[in-house]
Amino acid sequence: MTTVQVKASRSYEVKISRGLLATLGHEAAGLVKGRSAAIVSDTNVAPLYLDRVKDSLEEAGFRICAFVFPAGESFKNGETYLNLLEFLAENQITRSDTLVALGGGVVGDLTGFAAATFLRGVDFIQLPTTLLAAVDASVGGKTAIDLKNGKNLAGAFYQPRLVLCDLDTLDTLPDDIFADGCAEVIKYGMIGDEGLLDLLGQKHFRDDPEEVVARCIASKRDLVEADEFDTGARQLLNLGHTIGHGIEACSHYGISHGKAVAMGMTIITRSAIAQGMCPSESLSNLQKLLKQYGLPEATEYSAADLYEKTLSDKKRTGGTISLVVPTAWGKSVLHKVPVGDLLNWIEKGL
Ligand code: GLY
Numbered sequence: 155m156t157t158v159q160v161k162a163s164r165s166y167e168v169k170i171s172r173g174l175l176a177t178l179g180h181e182a183a184g185l186v187k188g189r190s191a192a193i194v195s196d197t198n199v200a201p202l203y204l205d206r207v208k209d210s211l212e213e214a215g216f217r218i219c220a221f222v223f224p225a226g227e228s229f230k231n232g233e234t235y236l237n238l239l240e241f242l243a244e245n246q247i248t249r250s251d252t253l254v255a256l257g258g259g260v261v262g263d264l265t266g267f268a269a270a271t272f273l274r275g276v277d278f279i280q281l282p283t284t285l286l287a288a289v290d291a292s293v294g295g296k297t298a299i300d301l302k303n304g305k306n307l308a309g310a311f312y313q314p315r316l317v318l319c320d321l322d323t324l325d326t327l328p329d330d331i332f333a334d335g336c337a338e339v340i341k342y343g344m345i346g347d348e349g350l351l352d353l354l355g356q357k358h359f360r361d362d363p364e365e366v367v368a369r370c371i372a373s374k375r376d377l378v379e380a381d382e383f384d385t386g387a388r389q390l391l392n393l394g395h396t397i398g399h400g401i402e403a404c405s406h407y408g409i410s411h412g413k414a415v416a417m418g419m420t421i422i423t424r425s426a427i428a429q430g431m432c433p434s435e436s437l438s439n440l441q442k443l444l445k446q447y448g449l450p451e452a453t454e455y456s457a458a459d460l461y462e463k464t465l466s467d468k469k470r471t472g473g474t475i476s477l478v479v480p481t482a483w484g485k486s487v488l489h490k491v492p493v494g495d496l497l498n499w500i501e502k503g504l
Contacts, residue, residue, distance in 0.1 A: 191211050
C-alpha cells in the first residue's frame, strides 16, 4: 500500500491499494467521533460496491443510511443536492457524523459540497471508483454542483478526512472510462514529471496501477499544499482544460472530459511550438502517448467556436486568462494572456 499525506487546511491521508473498501469501517472508526454514516453513491456504482462498504461500516459499529441518485453529470445539480440535504436531515445525521462518497467525480463533488454545507460542515470520506476521481477529483477539496449556466458554478473548498483509492474498483471500468482518467495521468507528466511520462511510455499501467496513481496523487498533493485555494501553482492542473472545456461545451457535453482534455493538451502544445515556447518533439511525444492510451488528439470545431465557448469558462479573470503552456517535455508554466489573444492561441494550435 502507498500512503500520501496531504497537509492542507485539514490534514489527511490518501491510501492507495487493492482491497481498501473492506477496511473502511476500521479506518473510519479510528478517525471520526460519531457512529452514523451516510453513504452517497449513484446507480452505476451502488450495485457493485454499496454492500461491501455498508458491511465494513456496520461491522465497525456504524449506523448506516444510503442515498443513491441516477448516474450522470446532469444529476450533479441543485435538485439532487437539496434532496441529499433533506435525506441527511431525515436520517438525523449530526455534526459528529460522516458522509461517505462512493463513486466517481460526480458523486465526490456532490457529496463534498453537501458535507461542506450541511449543518455548516460535517466530515466526509472519499472512496473514488474511477481513475479520474482517484488521481484528481477526490484529492484537494474542490467540491461543487453544476448550475444551469455552467459546470461547478456553486461549490466550496472543503477537504475530506480520508481518501481510500481501492484499485480493485478500477478493474470494472469500461476501457473508455479508464482512458478518460489516462488523460489526467498524462497531464501530470506534462506539467512536471518527465519520469512519469517515461513510465507511461514503457507499458500500459492498467494491470498494475498503484505506482502511477500514487505518483499522480503525490504531484497533486504538492500543488494543493502550495496553493490550496487555486490562485497560483495549482492552476497548472488545468493543462488542456481551458480549451478542453470549450470542446466539451461545443459538443454539448457529448465529448467526455478526458477526451476533451487530451484534445486541449494537443492544441496548446502545438500552439506553444508555433510560438517558439516549446520544442517540437513535445507534440510527437504527446501524440504517441495519447494513441497508446486510446485518446484522441484532433477536434472538428473551428477556432471561432472554441474561442466563444472557452471565454465563458470561469477561469477568466477580468481582461486576462491564465493558460497552462508546455515549455518542454515534462514541464509547463502558467502564462497570462489578454483575453483577445486567446483566439490566436487556438488558431495556431489547430
Ligand atoms: N481538478 C483540478 C484541481 O483540483 O485543482
